[in-house]
Amino acid sequence: AQKITQTQPGMFVQEKEAVTLDCTYDTSDQSYGLFWYKQPSSGEMIFLIYQGSYDEQNATEGRYSLNFQKARKSANLVISASQLGDSAMYFCAMREGRRGSSNTGKLIFGQGTTLQVKP
Amino acid sequence: NAGVTQTPKFQVLKTGQSMTLQCAQDMNHNSMYWYRQDPGMGLRLIYYSASEGTTDKGEVPNGYNVSRLNKREFSLRLESAAPSQTSVYFCASSHRWEVDYEQYFGPGTRLTVT
Numbered sequence: 001a002q003k004i005t006q007t008q009p010g011m012f013v014q015e016k017e018a019v020t021l022d023c024t025y026d027t028s029d030q031s032y033g034l035f036w037y038k039q040p041s042s043g044e045m046i047f048l049i050y051q052g053s054y055d056e057q058n059a060t061e062g063r064y065s066l067n068f069q070k071a072r073k074s075a076n077l078v079i080s081a082s083q084l085g086d087s088a089m090y091f092c093a094m095r096e097g098r099r100g101s102s103n104t105g106k107l108i109f110g111q112g113t114t115l116q117v118k119p
Numbered sequence: 120n121a122g123v124t125q126t127p128k129f130q131v132l133k134t135g136q137s138m139t140l141q142c143a144q145d146m147n148h149n150s151m152y153w154y155r156q157d158p159g160m161g162l163r164l165i166y167y168s169a170s171e172g173t174t175d176k177g178e179v180p181n182g183y184n185v186s187r188l189n190k191r192e193f194s195l196r197l198e199s200a201a202p203s204q205t206s207v208y209f210c211a212s213s214h215r216w217e218v219d220y221e222q223y224f225g226p227g228t229r230l231t232v233t
Contacts (some may be wrong), residue, residue, distance in 0.1 A: 111161045
């Protein structure tokens with residue numbers, strides 16, 4: 001069965017430092033997508049970054065990058081130069097299956113990691 | 120664009136009462152989803168609608184029903200609420216034809232069943 005595991009319930013990081021949030025996944029599909037979402041204390045879910053299983057380069061979006069290691073089935077989120085506004089819960093998620101008309105886009109979420117940025 | 124909207128934002132129900140959570144999106148997305156979020160468990164898929172006219176069960180469908188009223192609207196109904204259904208409910212939508220397939224989430228409904 002497909003599964004996402006985030007082993008760090010909580011993390012602390014000093015402002016302006018980089019931090020890595022771990023995510024491992026389990027799937028038998030050859031084609032899949034990996035997502036990271038941010039949930040601040042206000043509760044909304046904010047999309048951060050996406051990595052496709054066939055993408056050869058690691059995804060980057062501003063201060064966010066995804067360290068994708070396919071053989072190890074890991075998709076860690078790296079936040080560079082942490083800011084106080086980065087304090088939030090972060091979820092790793094996986095879309096099953098190939099993009100296309102038959103794909104329903106269902107996501108499986110990990111348990112989340114709470115990140116606190118210290119001034 | 121309002122994106123994904125949900126009503127109500129908060130609701131308190133007594134055990135056995137029924138209610139419908141409303142969700143609408145104005146992004147012309149084909150697929151819509153209902154999730155619940157419980158502490159320490161991430162988000163779990165309740166039901167989804169891959170396209171207008173179709174609905175399917177997700178991971179935790181028991182105690183819920185859904186209706187895809189049209190392309191814009193996807194409602195979630197609790198016929199007889201139970202305390203175990205106390206949770207935060209998120210509606211989401213995605214456009215299958217977009218490059219990244221990310222899901223856009225509504226603001227959530229915080230439901231308490233006493």
